[in-house]
Amino acid sequence: MIDNSPEFRVKRGIGLTLMLVLLAFAAVPTLWVLILSFRAPMAIFQPIWESPLALTLDNFFKITRSNFPSALMNSFITAGLSTAFAMIVGVPAGFALAKARLSGKFVASWVLLLLRMAPPVGFVIPLFLLYVNAGLIDTYMGLVFAYMTLTLPLVTWSMWNSFAQVPDELIEAAIMDDANLMQAFLLIALPAARPGAVAAAILAFLVAWNDFFYALIITRSGTATAPVAVMNFISYDSVDWASIAVASIALTLPILPLMAIANRYIVQSLSGAVKG
Amino acid sequence: MKHLFTAALVSSFALAAPVAPTAAQAEEINVLMFGMPYTVGLAKLADDFEAETGIKANIDVVGQDVFESRITLSFTGGTGDIDVVHTPVIQVQRWIQAGWLQPMTDLVSEETTSDILAGPLGAYDVNGDQWALPFFAGVGLMSYREDLLEAAGAEVPQTWAEMLDVAAKITTDDQAAIALRAVPGQGFNMFIFPMVMRAYGGTFFADYEGGDLTPAINSPENLEALNVYVKLINDYGPAGAGNFNFAEVKAAAENGQVAFTVEGTGIISQLVDPAKSQFADVTGIALPPGGPAGRSPAIGVHGMGIPASAPNPEASARFIEWAVSSETVAKIAMSESFPDFTTASVAQNPEVIAKYAAIHPDFLTMRVAALDLAIGHYRPLIPEWPALGQAIGESVNAAINGLMTPEEALEQADADMRDILGL
Structure with missing residues (x-):
């Protein structure tokens, strides 16, 4: 039955207003950046209503002539590889932690959590010194290893939770039907935990994609990622706001389809769904 | 599965190959600067330096915040991964006191220093040693x-x-x-x-x-x-x-x-x-x-110094001398908006004078008058x-x-x- 009482309508009105205010609070900066990216440099600080036609595509062409496109590619390569490696190691690890009868599980869970809790600044100096001596500064592998300190615990924890929701009986039935452990994992448990695996992969990719701190320390001109390259538009006597706006959009666009996919799988993963 | 593992291992080694070789290799130097018209112009001329000297210069021009983070780690760790560093004059005393720079008094020639404006050059003369050469005032x-x-x-x-x-x-x-x-x-x-x-x-x-x-x-x-x-x-x-x-x-x-x-x-x-x-x-x-x-x-002066941990100070000094030379600075003054040079002979370059006079006839005159008063x-x-x-x-x-x-x-x-x- 639909509640049409005045009290309900007032409550709904207040709720909607609050939602719109919060939405505007979140969306206005993004819209502002979008407008900035099309503004002519000389009009960038003018209110849009004073010079609504001072729009240009030059900002987009200009950024293609900078180092930013290669930095964007570096972001794809390092975030992609660190996610892939984290999945290769973290998914079986999560399965083992969820299903094997291991005595050190509790300790393992805390070690993994500690890795996620430790602020990167706490171990950046030893990491930097190690990397300099190992020749890993300004290498893709160096950055991928560093990102795995973020992505691997995330994937392992997430998959531990997902596999824990897969009934033991499914795996036991497979083994009784002569499947070995690898087959039970690959053919039974993993498909059942697919929503969790997709969500874990996407979240891991986003963590690496958005990283600034590791890339700041570990990269140089050869492997600088996009979040670091954005900072290079701020120079001694100028701030290239138009390029920063375009770069911010370029950094956000690849995330949108991922977020659309992630949304569905994260909800499924959190609600405890396993593919039956 | 075995093939997959082998492929992953091989690709790992390939990825670990440095994109930019480290300075430990002979005749290659890493230069870290923050973004200014001069440094942007300098980075574009890196091939000229290699052609002239045979030394490859990896010139990294970054934002000022990125610069600060990188030098802090490199200096405090004494890692030697930077051979030439952007040295603002207002930082030089602190860096010297912390032992982060090495003097270049004996590494740069009289011919180079005699062509640099005395005021900015003197700003890097601390305790009788030259700690950097200026490129910007x-x-x-x-x-x-x-x-x-x-x-x-x-x-x-x-x-x-x-x-x-x-x-x-x-x-x-x-x-x-x-x-x-x-x-x-x-x-x-x-x-x-x-x-x-x-x-x-x-x-x-x-x-x-x-x-x-x-x-x-x-x-x-x-x-x-x-x-x-x-x-x-x-x-x-x-x-x-x-x-x-x-x-x-x-x-x-x-x-x-x-x-x-x-x-x-x-x-x-x-x-x-x-x-x-x-x-x-x-x-x-x-x-x-x-x-x-x-x-x-x-007045704000910027120069280039050699970090204390730089492994090849002779190559670093050679780069700095080239970077502040009349020929290099004149090229940058022409290609970028860079009227703040400290190399004296560039002020006599007719092309440079004509360029900045065309922008504003009083600009160079006023700059010299202000430099005199500063x-x-x-x-x-x-x-x-x-x-x-x-x-x-x-x-x-x-x-x-x-x-x-x-x-x-x-x-x-x-x-x-x-x-x-x-x-």
Whole structure:
């Protein structure tokens, strides 16, 4: 039955207003950046209503002539590889932690959590010194290893939770039907935990994609990622706001389809769904 | 599965190959600079250096924040991954004290140093050693809108007191008079405010040149200067001027929001360039206003030094000599907006003179006049300056934004200075 009482309508009105205010609070900066990216440099600080036609595509062409496109590619390569490696190691690890009868599980869970809790600044100096001596500064592998300190615990924890929701009986039935452990994992448990695996992969990719701190320390001109390259538009006597706006959009666009996919799988993963 | 593992292992080794080989390899150096027209131009000429010397230079030009983070790690770790480092003069004393730089006195030739302006070169001469070679000396200049002055029936102000009068005539509901850097920072409001301070006879210390470093920031002269600075920004500046930095100041001038700015030559040169500012044709240049104690244009010097941990200082010095050579600097002055060179012979280069005269006929003349008036220790050349400048800048900004009265702000700055200096 639909509640049409005045009290309900007032409550709904207040709720909607609050939602719109919060939405505007979140969306206005993004819209502002979008407008900035099309503004002519000389009009960038003018209110849009004073010079609504001072729009240009030059900002987009200009950024293609900078180092930013290669930095964007570096972001794809390092975030992609660190996610892939984290999945290769973290998914079986999560399965083992969820299903094997291991005595050190509790300790393992805390070690993994500690890795996620430790602020990167706490171990950046030893990491930097190690990397300099190992020749890993300004290498893709160096950055991928560093990102795995973020992505691997995330994937392992997430998959531990997902596999824990897969009934033991499914795996036991497979083994009784002569499947070995690898087959039970690959053919039974993993498909059942697919929503969790997709969500874990996407979240891991986003963590690496958005990283600034590791890339700041570990990269140089050869492997600088996009979040670091954005900072290079701020120079001694100028701030290239138009390029920063375009770069911010370029950094956000690849995330949108991922977020659309992630949304569905994260909800499924959190609600405890396993593919039956 | 076995093939997959092998492929992953092989690709791991391939990925671990450095994209830019490290400086440990012979005849290859890593140069770390932050973004300025000169450094951007220099990076484009890296192949010229390799062709001339056979040494490959990896010139990394980054944002200032990125630069600070990287040098801090490299210097404190003594890693030797940087062979040549951008060295602002205001940092050099602190870096020397911390043991982060190595002297280059015996590594650079007399022929090179004799072609560099004496003032900027001397700023890097500490305890009898040369610690860096300068490539940039930016000085403070004033830009003004000729049309707005004419409409207000006012002359170009020669003193800060006259500036207050002219600003009052120009300011209307739709037109602000002046934009000045106000955000706290030794390179932000403390690049501008000392011009007012020194014009009124104010100083940071009781007798800097005589070696008496007792803070004198709360003097009556400094208070008078701070009152003028606060009034100009709050009463005659655009909305939000209390938190303007150079980018907002430049934008305000470019958009015609203000009639005056007092800024470094790097920004003033863009305001009078028709290619960059819509009001360039009605913008004039003058020396910054003075006061009872004369004029003291701001000065900022940047150079290149060799980190203490650099493994191949001879190659580093060779790069620096090439980078400040007449030929290299002239190329950059022509390709970029870079009138702030410190290589003396470039000022005689007809092409360079013609380029900047075409942008504005008075520009190079005014720059030389301001350089003549500027004092090397405009901002004190002591290791504690970065911390002192930050602390004083915060108090000055608090006065602008009404968090303290000017008297309270200077008392707070005095207390902070004593704390930092351990007095």
